[in-house]
Amino acid sequence: STALSHEINQPLSAVKTYAQNALTYLQRGRQSEAMENIGRISELTDRMAAISKHLRNFARKPNPTFGxxxxxxxxxxxxxxxxxxxxxxxxxxxxxxxxxxxxxxxxxxxxxxxxxxxxxxxxxxxxxxxxxxxxxxxxxxxxxxxxxxxxxxxxxxxxxxxxxxxxxxxxxxxxxxxxxxxxxxxxxxxxxxxxxxxxxxxxxxxxxxxxxxxxxxxxxxxx
Structure with missing residues (x-):
């Protein structure tokens, strides 16, 4: 539970920071910096999706019959x-x-x-x-x-x-x-x-x- 919390909370915190920065850059007309931050948000969400995908393997029900x-x-x-x-x-x-x-x-x-x-x-x-x-x-x-x-x-x-x-x-x-x-x-x-x-x-x-x-x-x- 501790390890999972760390793996999820770390990118979540970074996503919030990048989102706030991107909003500030857009308000100041600095679109290139905003786009860079949005790109980083996309990468972090991909990372969290990968964690979620792996965790589904632990939730699966074992097949009682095998060939x-x-x-x-x-x-x-x-x-x-x-x-x-x-x-x-x-x-x-x-x-x-x-x-x-x-x-x-x-x-x-x-x-x-x-x-x-x-x-x-x-x-x-x-x-x-x-x-x-x-x-x-x-x-x-x-x-x-x-x-x-x-x-x-x-x-x-x-x-x-x-x-x-x-x-x-x-x-x-x-x-x-x-x-x-x-x-x-x-x-x-x-x-x-x-x-x-x-x-x-x-x-x-x-x-x-x-x-x-x-x-x-x-x-x-x-x-």
């Missing part, structure tokens, strides 16, 4: 979504998808959202680093499927590991993120009956692991 989807296809689609960023940062991506036809219990749309978020977080963690690398692997452990996304960045600080999935927790600079991506991803995987965890790899860098029940071929995929 199956091919995890390799989800990963390939997610990599396609972020391909421009990968090229921009000259990131090397290695994949070990185990079995191209391996199914997991969950919907392709929200699973892709989770994978995109994990990959983008890895990109942010490795920004400015030489030879950035992301390794994505799929492993079958009894009746579960584990998807690991590992980077070679600085890793996660020990004191942050226990709260990294908390809403509004972020280690990014102000304006670079709302701290909702991992929390939303955590709840999506939880809705599917799985888990999302994080740890630091022995060779350095952070590793996020999505664990899901293996799917059944006759099920129809949910979203």
């Amino acid at each position: 199956s989807t091919t995890i390799a296809k989800v990963i390939e689609d997610a990599l396609l979504v972020v391909s421009a960023r990968l090229r921009e940062q000259s990131v090397t991506v290695t994949t070990d998808l185990h079995d191209a036809g391996l199914l997991v219990r969950g919907g392709p749309v929200r699973l892709q959202q989770v994978m995109v978020n994990l990959i983008l977080n890895a990109l942010d963690a490795m920004k400015g680093q030489a030879d950035p690398t992301i390794a994505i692997s799929v492993a079958q452990v009894e009746n579960t499927v584990q998807v690991s996304v590992r980077d070679n960045g600085p890793g996660i600080k020990t004191q942050d590991l226990d709260q990294i999935f908390d809403p509004f927790f972020t280690t990014k600079e102000v304006g670079q993120g709302l701290g909702l991506g991992l929390s939303i991803s955590y709840n999506i995987i939880k809705d599917f009956g799985g888990t999302l965890s994080a740890h630091n790899s022995e060779g350095g860098g952070a590793c996020f692991v999505v664990s899901l029940d293996q799917g059944e071929g006759e099920q129809v995929a949910a979203q």
Whole structure:
């Protein structure tokens, strides 16, 4: 509640200030300054709308029934979504998808959202680093499927590991993120009956692991 209050009240206060300034500029015939302030108001309202959009994910009702989807296809689609960023940062991506036809219990749309978020977080963690690398692997452990996304960045600080999935927790600079991506991803995987965890790899860098029940071929995929 405190974090949400801060996230909303800060831009609201700025909107009021810019609106008052814009009115003053218009009264004085200084239209260019007024237009500049109105533009800033528009940007701030977009920011508040983004917060509201993310929060709707917490209010959704979990779907009690889920189908199956091919995890390799989800990963390939997610990599396609972020391909421009990968090229921009000259990131090397290695994949070990185990079995191209391996199914997991969950919907392709929200699973892709989770994978995109994990990959983008890895990109942010490795920004400015030489030879950035992301390794994505799929492993079958009894009746579960584990998807690991590992980077070679600085890793996660020990004191942050226990709260990294908390809403509004972020280690990014102000304006670079709302701290909702991992929390939303955590709840999506939880809705599917799985888990999302994080740890630091022995060779350095952070590793996020999505664990899901293996799917059944006759099920129809949910979203």
